[in-house]
Amino acid sequence: MNRDRSLRYRLAGIEIFAILLALLFLAPFYFVLVNSLKTLGEILVDAASLPEAYKFTNYSRVWDMIRFPTALRNSIVITAISVAGIVTISSMTAYRLVRRPTRFNNLLFLAFISSMIIPFQSVMLQLVRVTSILELRGDLLGIVVCYLGFGLALSVFLFHGFIKGVPLEIEEAAVMDGCSPYGVFWRIVFPLLKPIAVTVVILNTLWIWNDYLLPVLIIGSNKDLTTIPLAVTRFFGQYTKQWDLALAGLAMSVTPIVVLFLLLQKHIVEGIASGSVKG
């Protein structure tokens, strides 16, 4: 049929346009990868051409210069512990806020939601002061506690919305069977929260992994805890215009989170869609 044909052509046209746009989106990555394999001289002559020889010397040099293994380990440890803590604490808090809507708890929930609008800059200097007094600066525990504090609001909000839809009958049955309130939460309710927990994990992981200013303020002086964004920034501060090394460093720094995304993309995309619709 004629109508079908024109529709097919239209779809093909849209597809070609979308693919071209996607290539444009990917172009920056092409520039990074291609030039990370060149010498600085080659880069300055022509930044678009393929390298003359595929050598990984830039990578091996910058690997040690930015102490990549240390930075990667720190990023993983800090992100993993913080996210695990956020999921545990915010799900417990949200559960209680839903099941016991006392005046205090309602007020607390309101405080959580309102706090989401506060820009980081509006608390960061006072936070430096508070964390110094509590001796939380400069170590792993300190940065994790900070991420717990900043990650709670959105996570409590997301769990709160989800728990409201969890039927009470299941819990009542468990109580009848002699289950303690803590047992009810951990054994009955928490497993039901898995879909929203995935969203909470993803949103917090992306944010914490890429965060820059908080680690600068809290662990900046402790070189053993340097995360990937800090290591890269320090490199750029020392070696300006050393693009051969810089691009290799950028390529390896970007890789872990991109690989993680590609592996989990289905969950990530669903998680983001469901996380935002709740708002």
Add this chain to the structure above:
Amino acid sequence: MTKRGGKSGEWLQQLVFVGPGLIAFSIIVLVPFLLGFYYSFTEWNGLDLNKAHWTGMDNLNRIFMRDDKFWAAFGFTLRFTAVTVLASNLLAFLLALMLTRALKTRNLLRTVFFVPNVIGGILLGYIWQFIFTKGFKTIGEMTGWSFFEQPWLGTAGTGFWGLVIVFVWQSAGYMMVIYIAALTGVPKDMLEAATIDGAGYWQSIRKVTLPLIMPAITVCLFLTISNAFKMFDLNLSLTKGGPGTSTQSLAYNIYAEALVNNRYGLGTAKAMLFFLAVSLIAVTQVWLTKRKEVEA
């Protein structure tokens, strides 16, 4: 449900379930935020955190009377927010419209458009520094197009548009995901009914689709406005506020005041004004778009 344990059991449960969250939230967010109201009226520097002395309205006077750079950063941030929010949402909506059609490469394309989003602003800024200064130069030499041959990041104008380009490139994919979820929820029969009534493609988008996806638009506008208004990482790694201070965002201006000039008190005062501005804009936007939401 809680007959066992009685009152003391209730208290213990409240403590166990809410205690850790309440403590972390209080010491990290609540107390520092409230302290901000005090430190805004003090002279306080980063070298000796214990000493802050009350100076009354000095900081505010200084900001309102003699701090042109702060207001320049304010104007810059407003312009940046207006342009990026519009561009990012239009691009995202367009991508979502295309990628909800029956394309063969649909899933792959969705992935591609989303990828920039998982990389943080710091790394993206450095990557694009290279693209703008070296990549664009090469493309300019190859094509002869004057667009690429400008001194990218070297002037206030190219610095502004450079930040806009990277921000839109990064955020469009995220908003696309939200718009796709919303578009998938638009009932097919309503669109068909509009077509039967003689509505064209764009007309049915405007009259049927847009009103139905208003909740998603509210969310996307809220996210892009607040992210653009708070832009910092990208600013730091792409232009460092330069050339000069011509591309300083508000967040960057506050950072520089506090951590470069070591004026914590003044920085806090600016940061609290920043908070007021963010809240005002965000609340107004949500209020305006919420009014337009309809039921399917």
